[in-house]
Amino acid sequence: MxxxxxxxxxxxxxxxxxxxxxxxxxxxxxxxxxxxxxxxxxxxxxxxxxxxxxxxxxxxxxxxxxxxxxxxxxxxxxxxxxxxxxxxxxxxKKVELIEIDERIMEDVAEEVCDNDTEWRVEKVRRAVQMLPDGYRVVLTLYLFEGFDHAEIGEVLSVSESTSKSQYSRARKKLLEIMREPQFVA
Known part of the structure; x- marks a missing residue:
């Protein structure tokens, strides 16, 4: 058979x-x-x-x-x-999306961690969970689900440029979170 x-x-x-x-x-x-x-x-x-x-x-x-x-x-x-x-x-839940940009998660890792520090996925996961809903949605769709900004714009009913700027702000906020003392140690 x-x-x-x-x-x-x-x-x-x-x-x-x-x-x-x-x-x-x-x-x-x-x-x-x-x-x-x-x-x-x-x-x-x-x-x-x-x-x-x-x-x-x-x-x-x-x-x-x-x-x-x-x-x-x-x-x-x-x-x-x-x-x-x-x-x-x-x-x-009436979440308002702000605006987003760029893709490279390695940039986030380089800015947060020096070359001697091992990049820890768990730290990123926890930091992503701390993002406001609008930021987390766009960041997740772009980085983890592989959507491009045009697709994200279509799914969220926003412009492609809004998706890009929202991603940029999400990335910046993620960096801020990861620089907090509980993430640096």
Missing amino acids: EKLSYQDVNHHVIERCRQGENRAQYELYKLYSKAMFNVSMRIVNDYAEAEDVLQEAFISAFKNLHTYKGEASFGNWLKRIVVNAAINSIRK
């Missing part, structure tokens, strides 16, 4: 979901929930809210599965839904 590829299994499960099979929906949820929860958590920065966003995103995905054409991977298609749900959740 020929072993099916991950993509073939995915396609098979998606087709079963389209036919309304609940067990297939659960299988799809199990395949993607952890990764999509992490995406949601990085954006909303609250465990309970991230869980709510995840559930909302999966409900939306299952309702709109007929629109998935397979042009992108299912994971990327689902990530867009999760990102939009997370951003909508933040918008519900």
